[in-house]
Amino acid sequence: MREHTLLATAPMGIEAVVAKEVRNLGYECQVENGKIIYKGDSLAIARSNLWLRTADRVKIIVGQFKATTFEQLFEQTKALPWERYINQDNEFPVSGKSHKSTLHSISDSQAIVKKAIVERLKTKYRNTIWFEEKGPKVPIEVAILKDVVTITIDTSGPGLHKRGYRVGQGDAPLKETLAAALILLTNWKKDMPFVDLFCGSGTIPIEAALIGQNIAPGFNRDFISEDWFWLDKKIWDEARMEVEDLANYDEPLDILGTDIDGKMIEIAKANALEAGLADVVHFKQMRATDFTTNKQNGVIVSNPPYGERLGEKAVVEELYRGLGNTLADLSTWSIYMITSNEKFEEYFGKTATKKRKLFNGFIKTDYYQYWAK
Structure with missing residues (x-):
């Protein structure tokens, strides 16, 4: 089975979390800003998409080279083995980005790469003069950073945060991938109580349940690469069989999500039902400041209001x-x-054991960690 160079993209600040996940799948990796690079065969593509909880996407690096002219970009793109990934029927849109590079025009770079791929495919499929592009989509990206061109193919399709269980959400939902990262950055184990005091649509508690029962986050969705001619259906069948074999649906968990908004609690319950976790995760409408418990050695993970809107600051x-x-x-209890x-920390009345800088979308945040004594 052919080996590929794979790239798992990651939000800034959680690259180490994604890298640990990749290593747990059995692949050695290299960590860079916003990405984790590793080698793997076709099965690795399927397994990565199904199992990575905190990555945004899984891509194949088709080629990487330096280019400061459009001629260099064209010729080196054309030299890549595109026929391995694209046949006469595939749709292959090209997107792009450029930063601190001589080739700063994104639209021109996209057009050059597209033309180069077409010319390469014409030499391989000699009877094809025109590509209809009506078949399965193969999304290509050309990214140029400091004159180094990296051309990738996206194997995921919709971002990996789209688990398939969200039937409803609030105004500012936490991405499932970030929610999973917040949990994996704690000391929580499946035999410990887990609480989210601002659960909203239930993302953090649902992700905790998936982790606790070792359910792959991609179990409930499809991926764009499942339709590709060179990725045998048997590979996906094998990967999904592994997902089913490793899941522990009978693992008892103590997970509670609370929120002051009753409508959000109903949405959270609907999302948990869609995820098959209605009997595993429990939700309750209440104010966070009314929380009490006699349980010991638990973990609280929450995404409270930030107070960024006018008029909210004093309330928050x-x-x-x-x-x-x-x-x-x-x-x-450990509190996150x-x-x-x-x-x-000033308002909470206590200095955190540790702080970690993370991004919630485009919002710069800190993850305040209070470890149990």
Whole structure:
């Protein structure tokens, strides 16, 4: 089986989390800003898409080279083995981006790459003069950084955060991939109580349940590469069989999501039902500051309001103070809060054990970690 150079894209700040996931799948990898690079066969493509909880996408690196002229871009793109990935029927749109490079025109670079691929395919499929592009889509990206061109093929299709269980959401939903990363950055184990005090549409509790029962995040969706001529259906069947074999649907879990908004609780329940976790994850409408528990050694992971909108700041500051008072006596619990509010520790009344810089979409945040004593 042919080996490919694979690239798992990752949000800034969680590359190490994605790299650990890749290694757990059995692949050695190299970590760079926003990406993890590793080698793998066709089965690795299927397994990566199905299992990576925190990556955005899985791509194949078709080629990488330096180019400062359009002629260099054309000739080196044409020299790549495109016939391995594209046949006479495939649709192959080309997107692009360029940063700090001589070839700064994205539209021109896209057009050159497209033309080069077509010319290469014409030499391989000699009876084909015109490509209809009505078959399965093979999305290609040309990315140029400091005159180094990287050409990739996206194997995922819709981003990996689209698990397939979200039937509803609030105004600012947390991406499933980030929710999974927040959990994997904690000390939570499946035999420990888990709580999200601002659960919204239920993303964090649902992701915790998937982790706790070792359910692959991609079990409930399809991927664009499943329709490609060179990726045998048997490979996907094998990968999905592994997913089914490794899932532990009977693993008992203690997971609770709470939210002050009753409508969001109903949405969270619907999402959990769609994920097949309605009996595993529990939701309750309540104020976060009303939370009490007699349980020991639990973990709280939450994405509280940030107070960035006009008029919300004072309300959120008071909420953080209330949270600090509510959770002050939970000495055996570890508490994790993500927010863009730089004064969170001051209002919460306690200095975090550790802080980690993360991005929630385009919002720069800190992940405040309070470890149990």
